[in-house]
Amino acid sequence: MVNFLLERTVPLPLDEAWRRVTQWRRHGEVVPLTTVRVVPPEPTRRGTLVVARSGVGPLSFDDPMEVTVWQPPEDGAPGLCHLEKRGRVVLGWAELEVRPGPGGRSRVIWREEIRLRLLPSLFDGVVRRSSRYVFGRALNRLLRSP
Template identity: 80%
Template sequence: MVTILLERTVPLPLDEAWRRLTQWPRHGEVVPLTRVTVTTPPPTHVGTRFVARSGVGPLAFDDPMQVTVWEPPGEDTPGLCRLEKRGRVVTGWAEIEVRPGPGGRARVVWREELRVRLLPRLFDGVLERAARYVFGRALNRLLRQAPPLP
């Protein structure tokens, strides 16, 4: 099991940072070899489920997740989303927090606890470095690229 913490301060309003981070299919656009499919009707709420399918061919696996906390930000109040990972291969949780930062910017905090079944603890260091790299890169890309407006 590994735990990662990523933090970014971005020149975006809270609601825009939140929107960029919680459009689930976009995560598949920024994580290599991954496609994300939302399996419940919109809009996102507690109970929303989606699946990230990662890999190629027979080496692919599903990472099903469910939203267990959904508190969008207000004008000057933080927002929090918690996802529980419910897969056979990957378990754990992730939290995305968006809160007011310095100078009217948004402060983003991404916390994640990740377990990969059948991966010995000996590999936790490698898993942590890989997760920090992949999720850090994804976080940067999600925040930089504005999705189309609904």
């Protein structure tokens, strides 16, 4: 099991930072070899299923994640989205939080726990480093462009 935390402070209002990190299909544009579909389509709410398909050809797999908490930021209060991973390959959870930061900025926090079936804990260090790198780059790209 691997846990990691990413934090970014950005010059965006809360609602815009939230919109950028919860545009699920855009995650597929910023995570290599991944496409994302949402069931049912927008708007996101509790029970929405976000399915990330990663890989190439026969080496592809689905990472279905169910939204179990959906609290967009409102009136300056933080926003929180919790997703439970429900796949056959990837298990765990992810949380995206957007809260007020210094000087009118927004603080974006991405927490994740990943368990890969059949992968021994010996590989946790590699999974942690590669996850922080891939998802850190993805988060930067999501927050940079509308």
